[in-house]
Amino acid sequence: KAGVTQTPRYLIKTRGQQVTLSCSPISGHRSVSWYQQTPGQGLQFLFEYFSETQRNKGNFPGRFSGRQFSNSRSEMNVSTLELGDSALYLCASSLVQGISTGELFFGEGSRLTVL
């Protein structure tokens, strides 16, 4: 069974630009969560999607948004990039909604550098 796939793996943007990251979950998994990982803050929850609906959202500004498609693939978008958005963005999928009912399977991440 293929794992969680994230694209692109690496990207460089400049301040003010926007970026879209993609995540394909494990086949059959309907829940997709996004995390931002930085050396200073660790892993911080961005949002979770289940059945094309955002179910949970972390404490990030509105510049961070996402969506989920009918095939469970998910995208996240960051607009008006700031230097502080430089991070590893991790996507994780699970069979059902919410972590308490199952484990999260993580992708390798998309490393975003904002110059």
Place this chain on the structure above:
Amino acid sequence: AQRVTQPEKLLSVFKGAPVELKCNYSYSGSPELFWYVQYSRQRLQLLLRHISRESIKGFTADLNKGETSFHLKKPFAQEEDSAMYYCALSGGSQGNLIFGKGTKLSVKP
């Protein structure tokens, strides 16, 4: 507020020595706790969860509600245990996983 604290950024032990990675949490309800591990150049993956009360790769973790702790233990560390370990709590207001900042375990030969 829900919080997970891993007080040690780095823990270094010799092969064969016991190891304990500390995790303390703050949560008013009934938490579910997990340990995730990331080996070098590999993905973050689940190591164990408290509700399973299982031993994985020789590691165990007991939930102590009185001390609000979920320390990860192994009696005899192996070099292949060297990795980044994250403690995580489920029960956040958004129902998501809240991670600690991680402890890097280095097992020396």
